[in-house]
Amino acid sequence: MPKEILIDKLANLSVQVGANVQKDQVVVVNASTETRDIARKVVEKAYQAGAKEVIVNWRDEYTGKMAVEYQSIESLENIPEYAISRYKYFVDNGACVISIVSPIPGLNKDLDPKKQQAQAIASSKALNFYREHMMGNRSQWTIIAASNPIWAKKVFPNLDEDQAVEALWDAIFKASRVSEDNDPVEEWLKHNSSLIKHNQILNDYQFKSLYFKNALGTDLKVDLVNNHVWSGGQEEGTNGVVFNPNIPTEENFTMPLKTGVNGKVVATKPLDYQGNLIEDFWLEFKDGKVVNYDAKEGKENLKNLIEFDEGSSYLGEVALISHNSPISQSNILFFNTLFDENASCHLALGRAYPMNIQGGTEMSKEELAKHGYNNSMAHVDFMFGSEDMDIVGESKDGKKVQIFKDGNFVI
Structure with missing residues (x-):
């Protein structure tokens, strides 16, 4: 089965089981430039599930590194009002969030830890209301992953880059219970049932x-x-919607x-x-x-x-x-x-x-x-x-x- 079909299945899983997008709900997709293709699939699946609006929060790990490298601590600590207002919009409109991670391991190795710390603390303080909203399960949220060449070579150093990327995709699909011959949504219903029994x-x-x-x-x-x-497994938000955070x-x-x-x-x-x-x-x-x-x-x-x-x-x-x-x-x-x-x-x-x-x-x-x-x-x-x-x-x-x-x- 072509990889594109498995990516389609994973994207659908993130919408149907991960965030469990509701009709007329605002959906936020956190995506990096490394995850462009699957992000587009997630957006499509969210609209097909009845989303009122899908907002993509794009980020780029490399330009993010440049910001820390070249800006002063004072500049990094300045979180502009427009950025805060964006997250207030998400909270005020009960948006659910789908995050797609695709790390670049070790990218920030040579950055000044003090500058990284200052930026992280300032951002955390400014957006604490949003973090409390999401960690309090007042809206649904979920995280999935996508392969990229640098991450793949870190995980599979003995493979050529293209082979490593495919091997990492394969590992992501298997871990996420997505395969050629299964319905991942049904698979996750069974998996959640097993985790719930252990919780009990x-x-x-x-x-x-x-x-x-x-x-x-x-x-x-x-x-x-x-x-x-x-x-563990599925959770119920304070809005009454069941979802799978991870x-x-x-x-x-x-x-x-x-x-x-x-x-x-x-x-x-x-x-x-x-x-x-x-x-x-x-x-x-x-x-x-x-x-x-x-x-x-x-x-x-x-x-x-x-x-x-x-x-x-x-x-x-x-x-x-x-x-x-x-x-x-x-x-x-x-x-x-x-x-x-x-x-x-x-x-x-x-x-x-x-x-x-x-x-x-x-x-x-x-x-x-x-x-x-x-x-x-x-x-x-x-x-x-x-x-x-x-x-x-x-x-x-x-x-x-x-x-x-x-x-x-x-x-």
Whole structure:
């Protein structure tokens, strides 16, 4: 089957299952110049689904790099009113968002981290209202991926460029459950059903704490908030529309108690942060906060992440993924969180999702904070799962339950 037909299927999946575009809804498509062809398909599918208006937010990684390279910090910190008004329009009109990622790993390696940090903080502050809207699931949102030559060569360095691009497309399709002989929409209905069953098992336990341990040096205790909710797969927005935020996804995740994380975690995959790769790193937590860390590559970028704001040195998410998940079993390192987080248990530094606590989407930030919610302008996942990961859950009455053994679910 020609690749164009599979791209058509993936685009349709993003509209029908990912964002679940509603009739007469405004749709925003975040796309880069690397994703032009599939972006056009997504726009077409969105209109065919009944969208009232489809707005494409184009960006270019290379001109974005030039902006940081040549502008002053003062200029980078100036977020013009027209840019803010654009996002207010999205929020005010209940727009759903489809983002197409196609990273250029390591592109920003030589940029001044201080300038990158200044730009990111200024943008996050100016658009915090939009981030809160989307992370609070007040509109549907989803993320899919597209291949490009530089990313493909990073993932498949031993292949010629054209072969690498095709191999990465193939890996994206497989991970996204898109194939020649299936209906991806039907496939995702089955997949969501499986993830929901695991969520229910974990929710019924209502563990007080999770203990993580492996031979690489991870020895970590993560307390969970009371009345936490395990999520994964499809979610329901506060507008009543069911959607799938990530394509692909294999995770079951919930909210850690902000001040209840203690011990050491060792990352098992590189992290692409602001176009820079952070490799071979570890973090040590005390009473929820990162108190020590190191990295063989990208330590300054890791420092920027941890110091992004007060909340970025605390956790906002803990996610469980079996080592035998399809993406893990592919043995492909994607150098991209959308995929690599679904091959491995992961944690997120920064903001928690309000939906991960009962009634959280109706709570104010102050109410959420009383329950142990972590607020931040950042939310960055990093991977720490392994084939020998051991996870034990402790109930409120002190009972210990084996959740993972040898990297996989046993409950």
